[in-house]
Amino acid sequence: MIEFERVSRRFGDLDALRHLNLTIDQGEMAFITGHSGAGKSTLLRLLLLLDRPSSGEIRVKGELTRAIRSHRVPRYRRRFGVVFQDHRLLFDRSVHDNVALPLVIAGFSPRDSARRVRAALDKVGLLAQEYANPATLSGGEQQRVGIARAVVARPEFLIADEPTGNLDPQLSSEIMALFEAFNQVGVTVLVATHDLSLISQLRHRIITLSSGRLAGAETP
Amino acid sequence: MNSPTGQPGERWNRAAVWRAQHRIAAHDSWRKLLQRPVATGLVWLMVAISLAVPSALLLTLENLRPIVPDVAGSAQLSVMLDREVNRTSAEAVQRQIESWARVDTVRLVGREQALLEFGEQTGLATLLASLDRNPLPHTLRVLPALPVSDSALNRLIGELESLPNVNRVVADTRWVARLGETLVAGERWVLALGGAMILGAILALANTLHLAIDARREEILVVRVIGGSPAFVRRPFLYTGLYFGAGGGVLAAFMLWALSVWLTGPVNALFLLYDSPGQLQSPGFKYPSALILSGAIIGWLASWAAAERYFRQLETR
Incomplete structure (x- = not known):
């Protein structure tokens, strides 16, 4: 469970988030939407401790994130799988090595790691491209590699920031279907997107932000 | 985890x-x-x-x-006494110099010994033997107390030269210092x-x-x-x-x-x-x-x- 309690984040005299109250249940899948600058990315950055709130509290499974000491932050972040809009793959290494990165960080044995990487690639349908360079893949394939990397260490939470921003509708719904599949096996999924037409077809909660405030939350 | x-x-x-x-x-x-x-x-x-x-x-x-330090061992001054100074006076000068704190050792090389050494080193022994009179004076080999700076060495040379019976002081190893x-x-x-x-x-x-x-x-x-x-x-x-x-x-x-x-x-x-x-x-x-x-x-x-x-x-x- 993720809880935001009166969370504000100010940058100078700009309020990115204003007294935000929000609860994401364990095992839930939710969309965060709003125009650019509404506070979607700020919310995700606060959750990943890439930024700290100006005021208010964030709790993850009851643990106050403010109390996490800086040397514990890397371990905290490993509980999240993160998918970026521009997928952020490393083109100096193979698809396999990209996906294996979180496992290397978390300290999995090479054998165990290889097995998990193949399982994750199989899940996103890219097992055949295991040893390809990600630069040779299409945009949709690259994003699926990014998703494989996010889920390979079996995180508790899957966070995606505009994961379909650069993809056509067909590929976008494939990506969303992947997120739903991970949600069905118990992963809490939080997707920031402005692709309203796509998410309105899916039956998940849509949290709308406007100028840093909660503008509405519709539950299907 | x-x-x-x-x-x-x-x-x-x-x-x-x-x-x-x-x-x-x-x-x-x-x-x-x-x-x-x-x-x-x-x-x-x-x-x-x-x-x-x-x-x-x-x-x-x-x-x-x-x-x-090898060469510094030979960084000594040769104090040539006046030719007419006899052995007893030479020894007196040696004792006088030895009493100086800035001097380590003083060795007297008698004129006979000096001639012998010179003859051996130069191979001119026969020629020297033919001389009717030893041209060399008594010499004192003075080793200054080390370390010695250039100016201190100069001062010492001056003092040695001003002693009675001293003809001249040769310090050809000063470059070592x-x-x-x-x-x-x-x-x-x-x-x-x-x-x-x-x-x-x-x-x-x-x-x-x-x-x-x-x-x-x-x-x-x-x-x-x-x-x-x-x-x-x-x-x-x-x-x-x-x-x-x-x-x-x-x-x-x-x-x-x-x-x-x-x-x-x-x-x-x-x-x-x-x-x-x-x-x-x-x-x-x-x-x-x-x-x-x-x-x-x-x-x-x-x-x-x-x-x-x-x-x-x-x-x-």
């Missing part, structure tokens, strides 16, 4: 994880260096020159040092130059490493978000710095060895010409190991500094 889906049984223990991460970082960093052989070679050359020049000078000084002083100055000069060159190497290395880190900015950002610790992020760069420094040290050791091989012939011939038993010392084992070790330390320090600075900038952005 607090992940409910993680399987602790499959995890390695901490030490194994640490070793594996080091192995991967060490291997990847090495591979990246070899991918850019020219750039890597230039960095090695830069480090090697910064290390080799001061150590070559140091080696030179070390070679000169043993010769100095000057050489000793020069060596001390040279040593300090080498230390200062070496320090400056090594500092320059550290700064240039830090700059090179800063660029290497910046080239992997994307990777650093990703690794940070997915839970890589600062140590994990820093590790490959520390290895890069280590390779740059130690590789430069290896090259410097090779340069020093080549230099000493190149110089051995002429320098040993020179020693021979000066009747010195000395021989050019090779860098041996001490110099190469010191060069490689100091190169590695310099590289590691430079990469640590560069990484810290880079990450601090990253955090505050």
Whole structure:
């Protein structure tokens, strides 16, 4: 469970988030939407401790994130799988090595790691491209590699920031279907997107932000 | 791990994880260096020159040092007495000089003995024997108390010359004292130059490493978000710095060895010409190991500094 309690984040005299109250249940899948600058990315950055709130509290499974000491932050972040809009793959290494990165960080044995990487690639349908360079893949394939990397260490939470921003509708719904599949096996999924037409077809909660405030939350 | 889906049984223990991460970082960093052989070679050359020049000078000084006390033993003054001074008066002068604090020893060389030695050294013994009168005076060999500065030696010569019965004082070995002083100055000069060159190497290395880190900015950002610790992020760069420094040290050791091989012939011939038993010392084992070790330390320090600075900038952005 993720809880935001009166969370504000100010940058100078700009309020990115204003007294935000929000609860994401364990095992839930939710969309965060709003125009650019509404506070979607700020919310995700606060959750990943890439930024700290100006005021208010964030709790993850009851643990106050403010109390996490800086040397514990890397371990905290490993509980999240993160998918970026521009997928952020490393083109100096193979698809396999990209996906294996979180496992290397978390300290999995090479054998165990290889097995998990193949399982994750199989899940996103890219097992055949295991040893390809990600630069040779299409945009949709690259994003699926990014998703494989996010889920390979079996995180508790899957966070995606505009994961379909650069993809056509067909590929976008494939990506969303992947997120739903991970949600069905118990992963809490939080997707920031402005692709309203796509998410309105899916039956998940849509949290709308406007100028840093909660503008509405519709539950299907 | 607090992940409910993680399987602790499959995890390695901490030490194994640490070793594996080091192995991967060490291997990847090495591979990246070899991918850019020219750039890597230039960095090695830069480090090697910064290390080799001061150590070559140091080696030179070390070679000169043993010769100095050797000659300094003979850094004595020959006090020639007036020809008419007899042995008893000569001994009186000897005792007088011996009582001076700034004088170590005084040895009297009688005129008969002096003639004998001169004849032996020059091979003119027969000719000298034919002389009806010994042309040499009694001589006192005065060894000043060491260390003696040039000006103190001059003062001593003046005092000796002003003594009654003294004809003149010969100090043809005064250059030795000057050489000793020069060596001390040279040593300090080498230390200062070496320090400056090594500092320059550290700064240039830090700059090179800063660029290497910046080239992997994307990777650093990703690794940070997915839970890589600062140590994990820093590790490959520390290895890069280590390779740059130690590789430069290896090259410097090779340069020093080549230099000493190149110089051995002429320098040993020179020693021979000066009747010195000395021989050019090779860098041996001490110099190469010191060069490689100091190169590695310099590289590691430079990469640590560069990484810290880079990450601090990253955090505050």
